[in-house]
Amino acid sequence: MTDETLILPLFEQQQEHLTMLLSLLKAELDAISSRNVEALEQGGAAKLACLEQIQQLDQDIAALPMLSSIKNEAWFVQKVQDIDHILQQCKEQNEINALTLQQSQLIVERFKHELLQNRGKSGLTYTAKGKPAIDHKGGGIKA
Numbered sequence: 001m002t003d004e005t006l007i008l009p010l011f012e013q014q015q016e017h018l019t020m021l022l023s024l025l026k027a028e029l030d031a032i033s034s035r036n037v038e039a040l041e042q043g044g045a046a047k048l049a050c051l052e053q054i055q056q057l058d059q060d061i062a063a064l065p066m067l068s069s070i071k072n073e074a075w076f077v078q079k080v081q082d083i084d085h086i087l088q089q090c091k092e093q094n095e096i097n098a099l100t101l102q103q104s105q106l107i108v109e110r111f112k113h114e115l116l117q118n119r120g121k122s123g124l125t126y127t128a129k130g131k132p133a134i135d136h137k138g139g140g141i142k143a
Helices: 003-034 037-061 074-119
Strands: 124-126 130-132
Touching: 003 037, 003 074
Parallel strands: none
Antiparallel strands: 124 130
């Protein structure tokens, strides 16, 4: 058996798992956009399992005894570049998801603030952290 036939299946598995991670990240963006909490939770569990498999494959590849002798071979360098390209796409998609989630949280906060303002301008106050809140003290009916 050649070094290439030993390591190529591991690289192919790695590439498959990274492609799966990329599709999970894209599905996560859809779930964030549609505010589908259940899909986010399921996707999070699937992402965690996928990341664990990727990490295990990394360890398996790093443990190969012939790794240092084949690192400069053209096929090896090309395969690593292919995997790095998918990994970069995953990182970019993850960044997009994080920004989308932050924007979504800001919109919810603004909406909450507007609701609080409209609910009772006279009772609107702010917490110690500067968040808007309605003052529920006083003003009740006394018999």
